[in-house]
Amino acid sequence: MNSYRTGRIFCFGTMEKKKKDIRALTSEQLREFFIGQGDQPFRGNQVYEWLWQKSVHSFDAMTNISKETRQLLEDHFVINHIKVDQLQRSRDGTIKNAVRLYDDLIVESVLIPTATRTTACVSSQVGCSLDCKFCATSRLKRMRNLNPDEIYDQVVAIDNESRLYFDRPLSNIVFMGMGEPLMNYNNVLKAIEKISSPEGLGMSPRRITVSTSGVPRMIRKMADEGVKFKLAVSLHSAIDEIRTSIMPFNATFTLTDLRESLQYWYQKTRSRITYEYVVWEGINDTQKDIDALVDFCRFAPSKVNLIEYNPIDDGKFKQASVKAVQEYRDTLEQNGIIVTVRRSRGQDIDAACGQLANKSENTEF
Ligand code: SF4
Numbered sequence: 001m002n003s004y005r006t007g008r009i010f011c012f013g014t015m016e017k018k019k020k021d022i023r024a025l026t027s028e029q030l031r032e033f034f035i036g037q038g039d040q041p042f043r044g045n046q047v048y049e050w051l052w053q054k055s056v057h058s059f060d061a062m063t064n065i066s067k068e069t070r071q072l073l074e075d076h077f078v079i080n081h082i083k084v085d086q087l088q089r090s091r092d093g094t095i096k097n098a099v100r101l102y103d104d105l106i107v108e109s110v111l112i113p114t115a116t117r118t119t120a121c122v123s124s125q126v127g128c129s130l131d132c133k134f135c136a137t138s139r140l141k142r143m144r145n146l147n148p149d150e151i152y153d154q155v156v157a158i159d160n161e162s163r164l165y166f167d168r169p170l171s172n173i174v175f176m177g178m179g180e181p182l183m184n185y186n187n188v189l190k191a192i193e194k195i196s197s198p199e200g201l202g203m204s205p206r207r208i209t210v211s212t213s214g215v216p217r218m219i220r221k222m223a224d225e226g227v228k229f230k231l232a233v234s235l236h237s238a239i240d241e242i243r244t245s246i247m248p249f250n251a252t253f254t255l256t257d258l259r260e261s262l263q264y265w266y267q268k269t270r271s272r273i274t275y276e277y278v279v280w281e282g283i284n285d286t287q288k289d290i291d292a293l294v295d296f297c298r299f300a301p302s303k304v305n306l307i308e309y310n311p312i313d314d315g316k317f318k319q320a321s322v323k324a325v326q327e328y329r330d331t332l333e334q335n336g337i338i339v340t341v342r343r344s345r346g347q348d349i350d351a352a353c354g355q356l357a358n359k360s361e362n363t364e365f
Contacts, residue, residue: 019076019077019078020076020077020078021077021078021079021080021102021147021149022047022051022073022076022077022078022079023051023052023079023080023147023149024147024148024149027044027045027048027199028044029044030044030045030047030048031043031044031045032044033076034047037072039069043065043069046062046064046065047062047065047073048199049199050062050065051079052152052194052199052200053199053200055081055153055156056079057079057081058079059073059074059077059079078102080101080102080147080149080150081102081149081153082099082100082101082102082150082153082154082157083099083100084097084098084099084100084157085098085099085100085106086098087161090345090346090347090348091348092345092346093113093165093166094110094111094112094113094345094346095110095111095158095161095165095346096108096109096110096111096346097109097110097111097154097157097158097161099123099153099154099157101126101146101150105126105143105144106126107123107125107126107146107150107154107177107178107179108123108177108178109121109122109123109154109157109158109177110158110177110346111158111161111162111165111170112345112346113162113165113166116171117171117172118158118162118166118168118169118170118171118172119170119171119172119173119174120154120155120158120159120162120170120172120173120174121174121176121177122151122154122155122158122173122174122175122177123146123151123154123177123178123179124145124146124151124175124177124178124179124180124181124183124184124187124188125142125143125144125145125146125178125179125180125183125184126140126142126143126144126145126146126178126179127140127141127142127143127178127179128140128142128178128179128180129142129180129183130180130183130213130247130249131247131248131249132213132234132246132247133245133246133247133248133316133317134236134246134278134280134309134312134317135312136312137178137179140178142179145179145183145184145187146179146184146187147187148187148188148190148191148194149191149194151187151188151191152191152194152195152200154177155170155173155191155195155201156201158170159201170203171207172207172208172209173195173203173207173208173209174208174209174211174232175188175208175209175210175211176209176211176232176276180212180213180215181210181211181212182210182212182215182218182219182222183215185218185221185222188210189225189227192205192208192210192227192229195208196208196228205227205228205229206228206229206230208229208230209229209230209231209232209274210222210229210230210231210232211232211233211234211276212231212232212233212234213233213234213247213249214233214234214235214250214253214258214261215253216253216257216258216260216261217261219231219258219261219262219264219265220261220264220265222265223261223264223265223267223268223269224268226268226269227269230271230272230274231265231269231271231273231274232273232274232275232276232305233258233262233273233274233275233276234247234276235275235276235277235293235296236276236277236278236284237283237284237289237292237293238255238289238292238293238295238296239255239284239288239289239292240254240255242283242284242289243255245283246280246283255296259296259299262299262300263299263300265300266300266301272300272301272302272303273300273301273302273303274302274303274304274305275293275296275297275302275303275304275305276305276307277293277304277305277306277307277328278306278307278308278309278319279306279309279319279320279324279325279328280309280317280318280319280320281318281319281320281321281324282318283317284320285320285321285324287327290327290328290331290332291331293328293332294331294332294335294337297332297335297337302337302338303337303338303339303340304328304332304337304338304339304340305339305340305342306325306328306329306339306340306341306342307342307344308341308342308343308344309344310344310347325341329341
């Protein structure tokens with residue numbers, strides 16, 4: 001058991017536990033609260049602005065609100081902001097945050113700077129309920145889903161870091177940190193709504209990518225709801241037997257189901273799908289694997305990101321040879337499929353894809 005979790009038993013007194021997180025309220029609910037208190041509804045708007053646009057951490061910071069009203073809020077609510085407990089910087093500029101939640105659990109988020117963009121990679125769950133064999137997060141038991149405000153706060157923290165260290169705002173967000181975002185669907189969608197709303201960060205949803213290991217029912221649901229963000233799927237193999245051996249949930253959500261849900265997604269949204277794909281030595285580095293991927297890509301307009309693998313401790317998975325990756329690239333291109341080869345970022349601080357595992361948890365803060 002990690003030391004943060006044991007701490008949570010003691011972190012709040014009885015009174016605090018009964019208070020509601022004010023950021024779980026919509027602006028409408030805040031207005032209703034003030035009406036119920038005999039105040040004006042616009043007070044709700046003022047408080048909402050302080051909470052989201054200005055991201056204040058205490059009621060006392062709401063300086064255009066009277067002292068009595070601030071006390072009223074204090075009596076009824078808490079503001080459960082995240083806290084960046086530890087910040088690590090990679091040689092390549094990547095920044096990894098160890099983020100402490102209100103109940104002392106920890107998740108990680110990453111800022112990835114390039115010449116043209118700054119991307120936030122955020123977590124959606126504490127741990128993960130899926131068990132991808134190549135992923136460090138899979139070793140952490142899923143403790144709980146993140147609330148919308150905890151997801152939002154990770155983005156705000158990274159936006160601040162981007163401005164501080166790189167002198168520019170955050171440009172993109174990927175849900176590729178800890179957890180399976182579609183297993184926390186409602187909260188992820190609420191967070192995206194807040195991130196893209198003018199009352200929040202006002203970011204275009206087209207700059208947000210939700211990356212899933214592939215939950216067909218939820219992909220259909222997203223398509224039906226007409227979401228505007230982009231979709232990426234961690235595919236890694238287009239052969240059921242191999243995919244199930246590295247991503248065991250594939251036995252339940254088979255490639256046929258996944259493919260049909262992706263076709264449905266494209267019919268409804270007309271939005272191209274990105275496949276995240278790592279090539280491992282001895283696992284998916286043969287011509288048969290390449291041909292299967294090419295076939296899978298034919299079902300809907302798509303793009304393939306061939307991602308360099310970041311080894312985790314057990315050494316069972318090894319990055320395939322340059323030649324094997326080149327074979328993939330050439331064959332995909334010959335078949336008219338857009339392909340990029342992505343170099344790994346933040347490897348030296350365990351911040352790269354698949355490496356997030358709260359290793360910083362044993363560090364003294
Ligand atoms: S790759 Fe994603 S879905 Fe799979 S175990 Fe890791 S965090 Fe969970």
